């Protein structure tokens with residue numbers, strides 16, 4: 346359960362180049378729900394997602410996830426929250442070029458105290474969900490666009506997060522791969538995961554994946 | 569110009585201390601603001617701003633206290649080095665007593681370290697508990713800041729008031745002249761002191777193992793008091809291998825492999841961590857379990873080094889001093 350109350354995000358507060366990226370955002374998302382954030386470039390979608398994923402802190406208001414206001418968590422607890430609760434899929438994938446597919450997927454497990462056996466189990470499960478295999482030792486920079494994204498998805502799933510956040514996940518993909526991505530998300534939704542996706546790709550709204558569309562304009566929610 | 573002020577070590581020390589004091593002052597001012605307006609329940613932007621400031625201020629305080637830990641041995645080292653300049657001084661003992669400011673500074677520095685240990689533990693617990701003790705943490709820091717101010721002033725006075733003309737008393741004089749009267753507390757003899765210290769060590773060990781706060785505090789304080797004399801009068805003479813050499817400073821020198829830093833360091837830290845849990849109980853009503861283990865570690869370290877010198881001397885020479 347995600348509850349966002351009176352959320353503001355001001356960049357460079359108190360300075361000349363102050364910019365209000367979000368203001369007065371209120372919404373809730375139930376567990377297992379898939380919500381789409383829509384809006385033109387610069388409307389504040391990425392800003393909102395990074396607040397929800399605990400990657401930045403709001404200027405005002407609260408973000409409650411499973412009852413905890415994550416804006417109030419001390420840094421080390423916040424990292425732990427990100428590590429165990431959130432799977433983040435970035436627009437540009439943010440893979441580490443010179444690591445293999447396998448090592449990229451396993452990076453989020455480095456800080457966790459788990460056995461090699463457990464690690465292997467999680468790796469296979471994440472690859473199965475992301476629908477990719479046999480690329481284990483390929484370097485990330487040698488993967489195709491679609492494969493890169495599946496690698497990013499596998500990495501986001503490796504710690505079995507309950508919340509999946511994707512920021513324009515299909516911007517770099519062709520139609521086939523986009524449909525493929527939607528299928529993967531459907532699978533995850535069946536597993537009870539909450540999914541938030543920022544996108545301006547119309548194709549999402551036509552799919553059965555999406556429960557709700559939230560439209561953002563100039564940092565406000567409209568409709 | 570006082571030549572003491574021109575020695576490299578003193579310049580470096582005073583320079584560093586000045587920077588630290590300025591930082592402490594900034595942290596103090598910000599701390600006051602945070603202390604006055606802190607309301608963790610609030611979702612207002614002013615509170616979020618305070619939380620950021622708190623993060624910054626906490627980082628600054630951690631930095632100050634961390635550097636302070638390094639500066640105490642450096643202070644001892646520099647004072648020791650001044651003994652070349654001060655007539656009559658053979659080591660830091662003479663230099664530190666060259667005027668009336670020396671000893672108080674030393675005591676304040678130790679107090680700052682003790683409270684610094686308490687503050688660091690309180691800080692860790694505060695962060696683990698979502699800022700539940702932030703206000704209490706700042707109260708403690710305000711206390712530390714007053715001590716830092718006092719220390720800063722006294723330190724300035726100390727280094728400007730070391731006379732290079734009038735000779736000072738030093739360990740060479742102490743053991744030559746006044747060896748007749750006992751300088752041990754409660755006029756204990758060296759062997760009773762050793763036995764008392766041994767018993768104290770075991771009792772403290774038991775208190776620490778069982779995590780009894782009040783007992784650890786009381787025994788820790790006694791351990792510090794008797795430990796001072798024990799290291800000085802018993803361990804020291806085995807380090808120097810000279811029964812008449814009673815000096816806290818010479819063992820910091822290279823001739824003795826700087827062992828004094830380890831001896832004094834483990835004594836101070838061991839007793840500080842023994843005493844900290846009670847202080848924290850009073851301050852934030854929280855248990856700091858790790859503090860007990862750290863105390864045990866340093867106390868054991870002290871015991872091992874002491875035994876190494878005492879027993880080692882006996883095995884080599886077949887006699888006790």
Ligand SMILES: Nc1ncnc2c1ncn2[C@@H]1O[C@H](COP(=O)(O)OP(=O)(O)OP(=O)(O)O)[C@@H](O)[C@H]1O
Nearest residue numbers: 356357364366384385386387388389390391392393
């Ligand atoms: N650190 C920052 N400092 C100043 N302004 C910022 C900062 N980060 C974002 N912004 C501004 O906030 C606004 C919202 O940015 P955001 O990245 O959330 O947009 P978006 O909706 O994700 O756009 P896109 O569809 O292009 O990704 C933009 O105008 C951006 O310039």
Ligand SMILES: [Mg+2]
Nearest residue numbers: 390391392512
């Ligand atoms: Mg964006």
